[in-house]
Amino acid sequence: MPLQGQALVSGTVEIPPRSGAAFVLETGQTLIVTDPGGQQVADLLAYAKDDVREVVSNGRTFDYEETIALTTGNTLWSNRSNRMLTIVEDSVGRHDFLLTPCSEATFKHFYPTKPVHRGCFGNLAAALEPFGVEPDAIPTAFNVFMNVPVDGASGRLRVDPPTSKPGDHLALRAEMDLVIGLTACSAYDSNGGSFGPIEYRIEG
Template sequence: MSRVEVCSARIPPCSGRAVELEAGDELVVIDPMGQQVSDLTAFSRDDTAEYLSSGRSIDYASKLWLSTGDTLYSNRSTPMFTILEDTCGRHDFTLTPCSKKMFEIIYGETEGRPGCEGNLAAALAPYGISVDRVPIAFNIFMHVAFDAEGKVAVLPPLSRAGDHIRLRAEMPLIVAMTACSAGQSNNFSYKPIDYRVERLAG
């Protein structure tokens, strides 16, 4: 069966957006310029106490880096997404969304940018989801490495212009995404993220 595009948009640098998906919809997240991270989180539309869980997803996949064929699970162990395509192959599901406090602690910034945490919360606010409920996100295109002693390094993304990941929604979802605001995550260049939603025709 053919699919039709039901919406598409560009997320400007250092901002966020939310979109609602039906079960079976396919969400394509695209890095149009290369080396730009998108933090993605999701909540069940039927009960927003159910949310995308990094811990459950990593546990059931038995690996840190999830890609084509892997399932992303909720905190209730329910499949939320299946990864259908992935042209980059490296994303992170361990580090929390950047925030005002993180910018202060890591970068010494004092201007109070909202970061992905604040941008996700702003996108989710119309659904009654507050900043304290923003979980660890699926950090699309983010390149995190660990050495033998467990030390964490955030490296430049491996994504090139036009790379994408295609996710199939396995339940009705509220999804929030960002064009990440953390310099280290994006090789210190802030760029947009594109996305589109495709649905079975008819």
């Protein structure tokens, strides 16, 4: 499967099931991430194009946005407290920024009887390597369409199937020049037990 996705008509790119891509998104451009079949998660990372040591940060985002539930109008912030991406459209309203990309280690931990997969972590590491991003520089991703309810009283969380339906999408506007990493997630529980593609296109 190609790492960088396959070009479809009208500028749409497909990321095949259980794979990943990386690409540049310039300031002011909008990235539209679509779940063509429904119930499919896409892990998203963002790095400053000019210096990939600047990276999206769940902690800075939770701090400035004062919520863990990010949707239209919210901004994803960097570790240097700069605005990276603003969510401008969201047909789902349910995403996760708590959990790290699935990896060989998480497959062994959560699915000990299933084949080990390199997961979103391995897919992101491979796709981002040409941009100078080392595997250790992969933080908690913004997990588009991932459904992780948190019980406020106990703190317990669980991974439920995404609520995204076929054609649902999330659109994010770049607030700086970025390198984006994006996957069609590889973990069973995150995607309701099956694996679909993710599509994206860039406007502007």
